[in-house]
Amino acid sequence: MGRVLEGIHAITLLELFTSSSNCPRLSTFVYDAKRFVLYNQLAIEQAPLQAYCSALVFAPTTSIIRMQFKDCIPKWVRRLLKVESNWNALLQTLEGHSSSVHAVAFSPDDKTLASASYDRTVKLWDAGSSAVLQTLEGYSFSVHAVAFSPDGKTLALASYNRTVKLWDARSSAVLQTLEGHSFYVNTVAFSPDGKMLASASDDRTVKLWDAGSGAVLQTLEGHSSYVNAVAFSPDGKTLASASYDRTVKLWDARSSAVLQTLSVDSIINSLSFSNDATFLQTNRGPLYSTFLSSNAALSTLSLPPSVFVGQHWVSREGEALLWLPSEYRPSCVAVQDGTVAFGYGPGRVLVMEFAL
Template sequence: MDEIRKLERCVQDIRHTDPREDKKRIEETKGGLLADSYRWVLDNATFQQWQQDQHGRLLWVKGDPGKGKTMLLCGIIDELHSLLPRTALLAYFFCQATDLRINSATAVLRGLLYMLVKQQPSLVLHVRKKYDHAGKTMFEDANAWVALTEIFVDVLQDPQLSTTYLVIDALDECVTDLPKLLRFVAKQSSVSSRVKWLVSSRNWPDVEEQLERAGHRVRLSLELNAKSVAAAVDIFIQQKVDQLAQEKQYKAEVRSSVLQYLTSNANGTFLWVALVCQDLTATPKWNVLKKLALFPPGLDSLYRRMMQQISESDGAEICQQVLAATAILYRPVTILELTALVESLEDFVEDLESMRGIIGLCGSFLTLREDTVYFVHQSAKEFIFTNASHEVFPHGIEAAHQAIFSRSLAILSRTLHRDMYYLEALGTPIDNVQPPEPDPLGASRYPCAYWIDHLYYSKPMSQANGFSDLQIAGVVEEFIREKYLYWLEGLSLCKCVEKGVVSIARLWSLVQMWDRDGLTQLVQDARRFVMYHKGAIESYPLQIYASALLFSPTNSLIRRLFQHEEPEGITIVPSMSSSWSACLQTLEGHSNIVRSVSFSHDSTRLVSASHDSTVKMWDTKSGASLQSLEGHSDYVNSVAFSHDSTRLASASNDGTVRVWDASTKACLQTLDGHSDSVNSVAFSHDSTRLVSASHDKTIKIWDASSRTSVSNRTYLRTYVGAESPIREARGCSYVRS
């Protein structure tokens, strides 16, 4: 029973979202799935080639915005469900750029993995290998992508894996780490004939470039199948018009006019039809024909018309401010968060129903799901920046960032204080913390994570909008002096301390440009404080007021400012130095001796080699572990970055040198010409050659230009330390040192 509970807990922790529920929600949001609007693809030669040919392992469905790619994949999924044998596996995932839960590469793999283990429970054993040691955090921390890719590869190579179909919709809406996801799909789709991949995206060159590297691939372009798509749109129009006619009680001639207009102007675009019908739903039937003529063909033209309607409405100003804020926010926000962030919405803090009405006025661009505000489609957000920027941002995008920054700091200054969740016990672990109801941080979660980002992109040095850098510097200094520790507590409770570390580094780079020495020193001290105590703060929120203060230097500005928060009753305090040591960060993660370290040449990453047989890569800003490279069978003695920072090399006691891709962690080359342990390795300045030194008394120079995933044993030259005659053999020169 204990083992069963562990398995169930593991599966529950994999689940970040259930793609089956996302599929149902998407279909309901778009008005339901019409079989006749997608069945054309089942007879398409390209689709049949992918489905029936064992060599057709990757199908890429591509098309412009609004062409119905998502609903097409929903239909294909339903057909596969009915056609595949019961032993086959089918997993899918729907990316949406406007939904933080489902817009990252890790979310994609997590969703697919959840569906696979639900269908074939034995696959969870591959997850348990890592999960039993790390728990749920392995799916959420900085190493999540590394852990998930390793697990996923093991799953796909499982000899008991049934025939498997993997479907990913809207790759272009994977906001975080899309290049990693594309490389992973391209590589893995070429590995096993038992696994077929189906993906969709817009016609993006970057997507095409990566997927072109996949073997056994086929493409299905919706633009090249325009007749089939247009016929499907006509069916969709028929269904939407019938629904409108029934709900609004149209007369026959009105119904006919609506049907004809939509059919003539849809131009094979589902989204255009859906937006027009949404507007007609709120239009009285006596005004339908007059209103109908105002909808121009084409998505951009329709968005322009919708924007004009907003501009002419009584709520024009407030709608534009809502659109401006929503467009520049870094994630979808709740109504409560939006109300706090937009000054003109202050009067609606206790009137969420009116807020829903305001979002409704922006209905052509925004939608509400469970009281969270989203764009109706990524193309709507893009239209605002490319075609309506002067209307939505009358004072410029920087001014909009300035407004969000100012509101964020006002919210935080008003709401942050010690022990916001009433934990009381200083040792309460974050995993045991449950937000009270109502959540004191309900309106502060977004400002906590992103106030510095909005300050940075408001470009304060420009002195635009009447704010000088000195005025802003004064506001920032006051906040740090009065609220810094409470902000760190908020970050811990929101589980985004790592984001805070990166943000405070960004703030430090900004304040150095201001002529304000006191603020520069304060932010530098604040940065050292959070970097030094990051581990304790993110695991135990209230340790900010205990160990973090007590174990900071006596002259730390933050310690002195918040001395009144130190725990009472402690008679013996640790003896601390007066100032911060030279140590900026302590990076922990290796399980044995660390033998070598190297910075990337852009200084953003650090790589380390250890006797635990692994190489680890670290983010130098946050101190987060980014990747763990496994493959050596003995101690790793040396590691080096190439000068272009795209590759790294490691030398091991197993007698080999390995060359790795610094982005994907894939091993590109294994160089095994030494007869004893390899102690040192370095790249040439042009990154085309690699040199290694070994216990076998030789130095070898290797060709490092190859980027293919093959074992490469060709070396250019060997220098022998002992007395030896000059020999030429197999393209290798042996020379006295």
């Protein structure tokens, strides 16, 4: 008991070895074994013999481990439930918070995952084994947003107590406490070089901070409602902010001048720059800007076809195509190419696919 993580580590090493060998059957077996252990990690950790009971019963019907050890399923389980035939996309379930989790972020090397919860803690997890590496405590209010610095050494946490704290991701020591916002801080983002940090708040402002000294460099004012998303361009010169006022603003990160204001018909909750910095990727779909595209007319650009989900319409390449009835109006949206997923009503998720 208590040594499942060692087993996962051993299987991972074996998986690396078999993937480079000319033995596909062994490689497939080891892969299935890893999925089996990861999915049932908590049960095996707390009650090891459940590997021969619960873990086998709930494994997919085509799982190699299930088929190999099916005779170990207890005879008192007379009728097996219908389960999926193959492993689904879920790799692991990380458990440990005592309340709902509302923010997560991967480290730049994808080896660590940070999760923020209403239980007023932030946990750092080993993304490969799901082991808890650190638990950051000491908050009197919940942490609303998390972000790793580009080098992965610093973690920025935005809290409902109107502050941003910078933590050492390895030692869990507090490096800086950034104070200045007059209301909740909703999100944070590091500049690509890690020298600046942007924070967006319900006080309708975006603040730019010196990540090393904690000094305020700029306060960006112009939104008429809560600011809930920020992102730096790849070169760090431009900052984008999205607000409940249904606008997205592009700012000069050095002078704080507004470069462009884009009006949208819905609230954007997340955004980032495309790799070539010619458009913004948002949770509702791509958002194009003449400023980002070197001030060229959009009609002359070779832009990828896109779907955008507004409050009432689903649009393709700017043309409103599908009206959303009131009962299907989304509370949250995610768009990837032509696939759209949106949450609506009491806990429902709808997935649609559109031709591009």
